[in-house]
Amino acid sequence: MKTSRYIFIIPLLLIRLVAVAQSLKPTDEVRDKIQQVEKNLVGRVQIEGEGPWTIQERMALYKVPGLSIAVIHNYKIEWTKSYGWADVDQKIPVTDNTLFQAASLSKSLNAVGVLKLAQEHRLDLDKDINDYLVSWKFPYDSVSKGKKITAKNLLSHTAGLNVHGFKGYTNGTAIPTVVQVLNGSKPANSEAIHSMTEPGLRSEYSGGGTTISQLVVVDITHEPYDQFMKREVLKPLGMIASTFSQPPAEIKPTLLATGYRVDGKEVPGKYNVYPEEAAAGLWTNPTDLSKYIIETQLAYEGRSSKVLDQATTQLRLTPYLNKVAALGVFINDFNGLKYFGHSGSNEGFVCQYNGSLEGGNGLVIMVNSDNGAIIAEISNSIAKVYQLKGLYRSKVFKPIAVDAAVLQSYIGKYELKQDLMMTIVLEGNQLYSLVNDEHKRAITPETQSKFFFKEDGSEIEFIKNDKMEVEKIAFFQGSILEAKKIK
Template structure:
């Protein structure tokens, strides 16, 4: 009798467990579906309907998108959409690898700081103390100031070369020394001083490439081997690689790169010997492991690669409020996030991880157009209530008489040689900066307009005689352009 009761009790518990698991699964699916149909841009107009991922992929002519969401220090879900290779009809899955582009710099920061943690590198000393196969050629621009590893990782070394274009499969691939010297077959300029180190943050993939050479000169190991064994593998990022081009990976797992018109890049993707700056192949699932490990290490709850002290060093802005050592720190409505974006030929990506609370999101696309990423991040932030990550301003459009619009038509000088031309077609106003395309302007007031594709506003200012004399542009500050025609 007792045995029968025990069996019935066990069955009852199992049925309750199954019901709870099914309920949790249903809840997660509803969240995913809500994210998939709640996309909104950083700019929206009053009454504008929400978009679906499918609609926006079609709008931007995107082939593939991959997303992962981190909640309470766990990757809650990851999912792929569209095609990794459209011609071969290979779908994007959570295993599909994308080029992480400049997100590579974040993991590079972990690797370089592992050397600091192990006592092999002092990040405050002259980089030339550690460079053996090449020395940085200081000149008078540096004003007798040394460049440190902290300068390199925080983009405060005052160095040239913002980014890299990569190489086709037909090209001869240059060595790192050739790249740093701008010597053939390198297709980029030499990495040299632009201004004295330690003055301000000025993004330099060239500086990150120097840190790559420091790592290999110290360890006497190939960069990709050290990074896999000491950084990627310990964090569980076993699908990822810095090897350029990738080896021992099934071709169907590598996303093909596409232009913003949907055309495939020749050779399917470019090769980046500048591995630290742009060479990581990964996916949102693996990047989530990096984000979660960073969050836990910051809390002192894990140390798979870096301990708490070194992690806090990595996440501390060096000179300004944003540029830390391989990451940028954003304070969004009082919630701090570490983040980085990326842009290689045919790839765009972005991640955010909160310093507290264990939340985050990763989006990767195989296109030159990454506009959908902010829309997806907005949707995730709204559904999961990730404070500060939902960034969308709602405008109410107003009607402006054509005669008033005509009074704004003219040429405005932003700076010598760089003008803003305002034109009108019917009841529509357009703006076009020197060397750029024509953009629609939408009225939010009789004399103030906004763009729907970027957080930019334009206001027309009159003098005391009622004549329009200035075009005031709000974009990361206030810039006045004087009317010259």
């Protein structure tokens, strides 16, 4: 009887495997779109007459060893494709199964886990976090002005807390506990988490706050964070290749991408370890992240509820204090067309995802390099090929010549705000901008008085007084910031 049973089972398994393989095989139309995406890369700024470029050309320019892409169309993964090396020295290629560090994309999945507890009435999102913290308590002081921090504050970066991000720890060295991280005690390499402003005042990005939410989950569930997230979030979403474990000891080393610096050198130990799992600890790939995006889109419309129901999903995707920061995600509104998304950057890894709130479209891009410039270029290419309105963000500039005497008149120091100074220097015929004497960047003239940054399209305009003397600059980057010339 056993033999005959397996005779029936094996053909059924083979049929299913063949069906899956056929469903993943791209059609001629999709293959054509892939080829278009691969050869139409442009950045946030296009210099007239330059580009577009191919993925291979930009990988070589930016010294990006490997990358992986997923494109979502009509609530389905339309295609995935990987390029380059997961490990250069060992000649391990990136495949669709290769896992990258998701860095701050982890915060999006963390929010799903926290809201799952709220959905089950094990956590009140509007109550003081100290009502749930057991192994550590937040040290309120006079800065918080008597206001209590809630889980909504932590997830929306409105808790008024410090520590933007984390450096991680070299693989194989001493790793602090979460409590040591929160206290800033050795071997932690970040400062203690404390109030910078009262909660609910404004949105101020804080990986420190997200790490507190990690401990909230642990103290409520009485189990390791990575195990809770695997069982309650990753597995139900179908993200079976992903893990929050730090380090990911259960994953084959050949499946883990090695991180690389901007100059192409390998991160010591191949990758850093992040005990701040909720803020930066997820290992995943574009395929698994696409499953999370699609489920979010379907749950938002009330068509699925693998982890969160419609009401909880809509709450998660609703900006909390401003128009952008929601719970674990950021919402971008492009003339009524909204996307939820997040970017991430760990040592040796950069990534980005976006999902539309309507129509079931999206993209995921992950690279094993500190240089993330290629991500914006690939995103633009995908947006152009798939006509994803709002996600295509590129502006064409035509540089002009400016007389040396005019350039000379722009040299000086400009005060953007207290303790934030922009310095303009001239080297040969090229103007450069430095902020607090760091981050030297070239600025290119588009008019006699207006210049732009090639990296992101932000602009600087030099403004003169009645005596035709430069008295201030206007810095354009989403909003306008004026800075008076002080030297």
